[in-house]
Amino acid sequence: MEAIRFEKVCFSYQTGGAESTDGDIFSPDASFSLDGIDLSVEEGEFVAVLGHNGSGKSTLARLTNGLLTPTAGKITVMGLDAGEGKNLFEIRKQVGIVFQNPDNQTVASIVEDDIAFGPENVGVPREEIGKRIDFALGAVGMEVFRHSTTSRLSGGQKQRVAIAGVLALKPRVMILDESTAMLDPRGRKEVIEVVQKLNKEEKITVLLITHFPEEALLADRALVMHQGKIVMEGKPEEVLKREEELLKCSLTLPRPLKISRALRKGGLSVVDALNADALGEEIANALKNTPVTLPAIWEREEEISVAPLSGEIGRVECKNLSFTYNPSSPFATHALNGVDLEINAGEFFGIIGHTGSGKSTFV
Ligand SMILES: Nc1ncnc2c1ncn2[C@@H]1O[C@H](COP(=O)(O)OP(=O)(O)OP(=O)(O)O)[C@@H](O)[C@H]1O
Ligand SMILES: [Mg+2]
Structure with a gap:
């Protein structure tokens, strides 16, 4: 079954989608944040969405759970037409979004109440809510903060609570809109592992909006957005190698890949590596086969000069x-x-x- 289907979807914030009062959806000054998107995501698929700032990723996410209504085109979520008002409650139950900024999605003053808010709203029974809070807090490593005050958490801790809130809803589709950006590396890894597990074991469809290539590599498919359009699509390991096209979209290659290409240019026989482990292996093998003299960076005597520090101002x-x-x-x-x-x-x-x-x- 298709979890998400976009057919020629356009959206402009100027016309305000369905909330537009002037009715002129194609007014000449309407610049489209989404411009003719066709997209089909199968149930259980894990799709990474990449794109520069302002390319339309968050707009795509908001349209998927009916927070916005398309200016033109049709969106179907889990078989339900998102254009029909009567379907919106069901669609929002099925699609959970974790937004970029945790402050925008904290609703209660105590962590466990905040996590319970979503399930309570969709009528999950009391005892089941307790179990879901346990599961969600465990999944994001925040058990000890269960009774803490949400406003007294750090940015990353708030983000973990926000993710727990969506996990507790057990949605069929989970959208993470750069939700791990505020987390430290370990936190990011843990959250992504939970999402991967839910995707594999519970067949939850995942749309992961991210600026981290290493996260995108975990997906079944990667989409690249540029100026409101999907301009690249394919297996992440293929898409992330298309340097010229990525550059046109103001994106860049994953760092291990950049390094492998630079090494190759410098004469070392390595193939494209997408992660640090593969790159390490490539380099080790290449050095075994071809003894090379690496430039002695540490012998370069260029002193970086820093203006002498003086005074107490700024100290x-x-x-x-x-x-x-x-x-x-x-x-x-x-x-x-x-x-x-x-x-x-x-x-x-x-x-x-x-x-x-x-x-x-x-x-
Ligand atoms: N509330 C809004 N009102 C008016 N224009 C908006 C609004 N939100 C986004 N836009 C515009 O819509 C376009 C797409 O924005 P969107 O937030 O979808 O981008 P994004 O890809 O999520 O960017 P980022 O990586 O910065 O989060 C941008 O040109 C942006 O300026
Ligand atoms: Mg965004």
Whole structure:
């Protein structure tokens, strides 16, 4: 069965789709965010959607669950015509979207209530909701935050709760709209693994909108959007190798592939590798077969000169810096514990850390 079908779908925010009051859907100043999309996604398929900023990915997602109505064309979801108002409740039950920004989808002040909100709305029985909360929190590794206040979570933690909220709905179609962008690498890997598992084991159809090629490689099929059109389509490992076309869409090759091509240009006999492991193997084999002298990067004596630092303006120094949210309350969270740090004036300073490690608090 087809899970999603788009037939010549156009959408313009200027005309406001069905909410348009002027009725002139093809007014000359209507620029189309989606421009004649034909798309068919089979039930159980895992499709990655790539594309530059503003190419129409989120618009495609919103149309799929009836948040927007096409300006022209027809959308069918799980056999239901999305153009018919009476089908929208059922379609929204079947299609769960995790949006880009978790703040846009937090509805309750306590984590478990927030996750329960979706299932409650579609009439899932009470005892079943409890089980779904357990499952969803476990899936995103947020069990210990079950009774926490949503507004007191870090960005990445909020995003995990948002993903849990959709998992608890057990939709037939799951759309992740750059939902892992705020997560740290481990968090991203865990969430993607859950999605892959749901896709494989429960045959949930997945539309994964992403800027990470390594995530797109996990899909059955990849689509590339450009200026409201689908301009490339095929197996991700094929699509992600088409450098010229990707560049035209303001996208780039996956990094391991870029490196393998650069090495080949430099005379090392390696084939295109799409991930770090394959690239490592390629390089090791190539070096076994062809002894080469690699340029001694470490011998280059080009000193990168930095303007001498002077003065105290812009200098940051902290000694034993600690910070606790809601001290002397049951919600006390120690966000910073004795940070010693010096940042010199004019320095370009990077801070890394897992979700909830205190980066934003420090800033
Ligand atoms: N609420 C809105 N009102 C008016 N125009 C909008 C609105 N949302 C998006 N657009 C426009 O529609 C086009 C497609 O936007 P869309 O959000 O679908 O892109 P996207 O591919 O999801 O981009 P990104 O990678 O930045 O999330 C863009 O030109 C954008 O400016
Ligand atoms: Mg978007």
